[in-house]
Amino acid sequence: MTADPAPPLSWRELETRVGLDALPAFHRSFLGWRGVEGAAEMPLRRVSQRVDAELNRLVQSGQARKQEEDWLLEPGALDGFEAYEALTP
Numbered sequence: 001m002t003a004d005p006a007p008p009l010s011w012r013e014l015e016t017r018v019g020l021d022a023l024p025a026f027h028r029s030f031l032g033w034r035g036v037e038g039a040a041e042m043p044l045r046r047v048s049q050r051v052d053a054e055l056n057r058l059v060q061s062g063q064a065r066k067q068e069e070d071w072l073l074e075p076g077a078l079d080g081f082e083a084y085e086a087l088t089p
Contacts, residue, residue, distance in 0.1 A: 008065070008072035011055060017087055027051050029083040 018026045027047050031039035034054045039047065055071040058064035063077040078084040 006075040008074055009078070011064075011071040011073060012069070014084070014087070026083050030054065030081065033081045033083075 015023060015026075024044055024047065028039045028042075031042075031047065031050055031054065034057075036050055036054065039050070042050065055064060056066070058073065058077055059066055059071065062074075064071045064073045066072075
């Protein structure tokens with residue numbers, strides 16, 4: 001008997017867990033983890049655009065899928081992302 005695979009992770013639910021006050025730092029940390037240069041100095045609107053772009057790259061690589069206004073990330077897609085791992089038990 002095999003265990004059921006972990007369900008995909010909703011990016012929007014993850015953002016809700018992070019909380020509005022901590023979201024800009026979380027997004028900048030995500031961009032840094034993804035290798036985006038200069039994320040710490042970017043205006044917030046640009047950060048938001050780049051987060052969407054990086055999530056779309058995860059879709060292209062098969063690590064996520066787009067569902068309406070959300071991204072569903074496959075288990076393991078955020079492995080090594082410390083800000084995410086700090087939120088998970």
